[in-house]
Amino acid sequence: MLRSLLDTLLVARFELMRALRTWRALALAVLYVIALSGATYIYVRILWFIEAGLAETLGVPMTEKPGAMMDELMDNGELQRMIREMSGTPDAVEYLLTWPLLAVWGLWIGILLLPFLATSASAECISIDMSTRALRFEALRTGRAELVLGRFFGQVGLTGIAAICGLSGAWLVGMTQMVGNDPVFLATGLAALGLRAWLFGLPFIGLGVAFSQLTASPNWARVLAVGSTAGSWIAFGLAREFRDTSWGWLCDLVLQVLPQGWLQGLWTPNEWLISGLVYIALSLCAVGLGFVRFARRDL
Template sequence: MRIFTIAQDEILRLLSTRRGVLSLFGFVLIWAGVLNYGILPASAFFAGANESGLAEALLPRLGLTAWQQWPAPELAVYWVVCLYLLPFMAIIVSADQTASDRSRGTLRFLILRCSRLEIFLGRFLGQCVIMTLVVLATLGSVMLVISLNSADLMPAAMARVPVIVINLVLLVLPYIALMAWVSVLARSARQATLYATILWLGVSLLVGFLQSRFGPLPVLDWVLPGSQVGQLLRLSDWQTLNFAAIPVLHTVILLLVGAFMMQRRDL
């Protein structure tokens, strides 16, 4: 029960602090730019390409034949944009899970009322809720655009909402878990982001070295979080959940490592 209380406090901290409010305001501005200057022009282009038949020749070369299976072009473009944008957003938003509290010394007071594991999992859960709200807010803005431009496509578009939300939430879970881990090691959000970047580059270089040394190893293709994105681009509808086990496994492993470090780390 205390885990849910900590998660609730994590959400309230975003809404009640100056840094949190500025982050929300910055996110709104960034998403408005992405929607207005990215998603809308791209969806208009591909809608015209579908009518002219250009899409049938262009999309297979790009490996994006699944785009034509989406009920609205806005939804197809949103899907591709979020597969790449949301992980970066998750890293930035969830970077400061325990780092600043450790720097200020407040973690020592928190563990008087709850365990280290409860704090670790509660902060992680709170960030998961925040990113779920981000997914719902961004998807809601796209659905509003579809309702204004192509109201007849709304029923089919609404039917895709559950699978989109589930996939995007699963996509960001490993990144939130990664930041939960590195936040245990860091003393600021900036330092946690730096640690995550170094860890990501280090694992990428190691995977590249192993593949060049021993040849293609299929298991190494799934080591990094987000490794299923290339496959998700080629799928649509509930077929996208064929790769759901990959982010779940990444999340569990990263949480186990982070929880272990949380128990061992000095406060």
């Protein structure tokens, strides 16, 4: 058992080291930084627009950067409506307003982007080494389960690093493009809610690793994984739409196994941990499903 654990960690460390040296990992991090920073910048402009409206209503002068009227902004119905729509959880608005607005925005963007980036990167982690047979060097020295789990944890680490880079970009935008942000509070908020976005990404990493075990073609694995991620959002939308019909039982079942079905918990103070545990379980299930084939296949 201890040996298994050690092997898994060794493979994970090596996978992470390797991933960090490929242009794909760099692309993942850069893409996430650009996307999150860009989206944060747009959000800052939206806040500035709302603040401008407020300033006009109150008859006070506008500032060059948003953030000076944060208390008034928090009470603004338009902003609260926006947060309600983003989270899909009306009860969570009050709780979410205790966090920096940029952190709430970061969580929302993370939920949208991380699954695609995570599946895209993780889909090749095994398939590429099956195609070049590089996997044989490790496969000789450890069990296939340790090999797969190690690769999965390596990808989890890689996505975590990409998330940290992206959140750092968002923090930088917040500190330079807004006024009144406490650097520590903003960093803590981004980290705490960023963690939840990363947890949401886990099942999608599992999905990528699952497809990576099924085929020796990294491109085909990526197409399947990204396609399934897109499909999961469509399935989520359909399940919510038809929940109140006679197919409700099926919709409920689909929502139980889809990561998106547990999304609401991420926006709440108490249930995010439960959602996180479900995401860990779902990710391991996805990896396990791929492993059923991988355990028997010729390498």
